[in-house]
Amino acid sequence: MISPRYHREIPQRYRLEAGRCEDCGEIHFPPRFVCRKCGGKRFAIEVLPRRGKVLTHTTIWIPPAPFEIQKPYVVAIVELENGVRLTCMVAEAPPDEVRIGTPVELIFRRLQAQPVWEVLQYGYKARVLAG
Amino acid sequence: MRDVAVIGYGMTKFGELWQTPLRDLFAEAAVACLADAGVERGRLQSAYIGCMSSGLFNGQEHLASILCDYAGLAGLAATRVESACASGGAAFRAAYLEVASGASDFVLAGGVEKMNDGADATYCLSTAADQEYEVYHGITFPGLYAMIAHAHMHRYGTTPAQLAAVAVKNHRNGALNPYAQFPVEITPETVLKAVRVAEPLGLFDCSPVTDGAACVLLCPVDVARELGKPVIRVIGSGHATDAIALHDRPDLAAIPVVGLAARRAYAQAGITVADVDFCEVHDCFTIAEIVCTEELGLFERGRGGPAALDGLTARDGKHPVNASGGLKCKGHPVGATGVAQIAELVMQLSGRAGARQLKSPRIGLAQNMGGSGGSCTVHILEVGS
Amino acid sequence: MYGIAGYGAYVPRYRIQVETIAEQWGADAAAYRTGLLLSEKTVPGPDEDTITISVAAGRDAIARAGIDPREIGACYIGSESHPYAVKPSGTVVIDALGIGPDCHVADFEFACKAGTEAMYVAYSHVKAGEMKYALGVGADTSQGAPGDALEYTASAGGAAYVMGGDNVVAEILHTYSYTSDTPDFWRREGEHYPRHAGRFTGDPAYFHHVLSSAQGILERSGLKPADFRHAVFHMPNGKFPLRAGKLCGFKPEQLEQGWVVNLMGNTYSGSSPTGLASCLDVAVPGDLILVTSFGSGAGSDSFVLRATDRLPTVQKLAPSVRDQLVDRRINLTYGKYVAYRGKIRMNES
Incomplete structure (x- = not known):
């Protein structure tokens, strides 16, 4: 990803900034120009909660090239405590540690380091909560 | 019109x-x-x-x-x-x-x-998913369908053997198709023991x-x-789009864009699913055929897996699905697939499908899907006067 | 009163055992265990670096400080393994933690003491009244050359400190630094691994600077070793800090809590800051703590701190260093370790 695009997405990737529709309250991650629920166009920034649970998951054995070093790795759709959903890796998870319903928290990790001449790319991953 | x-x-x-x-x-x-x-x-x-x-x-x-x-x-x-x-x-x-x-x-x-x-190819295909909020996080297309599969298994008890039955059936059909990429029959063991691609999907759960x-x-x-x-008349053309990010869709065990496009096509044709004699379904992955047959209304939600295992979608079954061998066996040159499905309908409806010919079908349906369910077309063709 | 308002430490989950490295190179594992007094070291995951460690530790430090991150006026990251050759680590860290953009940011490097430098400068700013809070971080994902003695110790981790005049959990009573040009360990631009001057890194470098700094701060403060509950000395291996502490007049029980090296390895810029965090995890109000770092090249920073009444109220707000050292560890093979550390030549994608 070239750096202008990466830079534009920093509020979402680093700080989980979502857009809350000021008309109907629907929360969009990432923020949108127009509310998918009510069509509203006024939004306030809302930082997402970091805890949630796994809705579904997979273990990737054949990854795209930038993720080769991390394979096999778990990717999940996580539902955060406020109902917002996102897709991310589950860091350091042995495949059998992640199940539907597994509680997780979002952490800050390096997502891609390839190719070597590009900017490093950071963002959110999930980690299984100790329990 | x-x-x-x-x-x-x-x-x-x-x-x-x-x-x-x-x-x-x-x-x-x-x-x-x-x-x-x-x-x-x-x-x-x-x-x-x-x-x-x-x-x-x-x-x-x-x-x-x-x-x-x-x-x-x-x-x-x-x-x-x-x-x-x-x-x-x-x-x-x-x-x-x-x-x-x-x-x-x-x-x-x-x-x-x-x-x-x-x-x-893995990278090129991944551009059909949300680049910034799916692909960026390491997901692949097999991975997206694997997540649908896990959700479907969790909700309905769908099993790996049911997934495998889709691949076995489609290879049985495609073995008779001279256009097919891999015209060979396979066994359930081949599917279940294949190298893993994205759990729970292995290589033989994936179209080539x-x-x-x-x-x-x-x-x-x-x-x-x-x-x-x-x-051979086009009696229904349904088209729909949806969010391309799987996580933006409420039901992860469904692909609602398929049902939406299908209902539009049925309405235009003035028919119900019961009138459809056979279907070409977008089986980019085995789980996709199971979910799509549910979305098309061939089976109730959660019954797509058992239906595949019980032979209901075989060429001699109640609802023949992918007599061509489907994407799984025939191959999936992505831009060509939707038209190749129509070509199969034409072959079947005009009695030119050779060894895989169904018994005098009258109405055929072709369902073609984009991404993990961000777009879908459903076309219904009828042979007649 | 000025000092630490919040602290946080981060320990990666991956480990490699001394035996695993020794087996790879045909070395005597038992000799390394007893010679270095450590059994394993932390390894950063393929998605971890100085920046992610700083963010993880910084998040806990801000939580313990109980402040709005926008009140932080400066952020300093001390490391010898900043992920970029050119481009700051600190900019990522402030944007991830919600600090700034009204803030001063700099990356520091001084071998293993860059972390205490960052703490020292952050503390100086708040004490000078330039800003309300400042963040100082020591973090590293250090590399030793394969087969070198350093490979058994160079590890990953770090600690972050919010310095301030409010919400103080540990008041900084005294600071003292001792520095001279002593080339015991270095890495030239473009070199992948550091070089070191063998046993010259011991007496003329580590012990001379650590002892001079620690004895200097004791003299200036009028305190004696017996006044302290905890003392932390930079931990390049298990033995050096115990010997330095003994030579200064500290007893083993004063050194124990901050001595995390046996399970963690040498986290370089994160070493003495992590040891301090471990002491803060258990300190009670009134406890005096001595911290002395060491950075090759060479210099030492010393701090005398006193735990306040607020400390016990924040200790449980984030995982302790000791818990992170023992919980949910994942042991790596040598092959996985070298892959994660980028020591295998891969095709560029």
């Missing part, structure tokens, strides 16, 4: 066609299609060509022009259509609407993809990486009759 008929088809063999360039794939299918229809190329008025990603696979855009030129159709009004893996279905719908509208009498619907040309092209020719039903052709 005029009634529209499909009066010819042409296809390349599907497979790893190392010696055939992108432009010749299309040319071969287009020439074969015109020959099959018995229509001189000079009578063509326009073409819609589905292709997902010639830019990434082959470094070639501006596709409609170069393809038509090399197919001997220079000068034609031609448009490339892109809707990921539903590009072919979307191209067919555009061609259908142009004929139905009265704007043109002879319109070619084509699809092509040259996936074996040196590019990283394929080169190929397909074309069909559309014209008004009246003109088809004048030409003395059997009338």
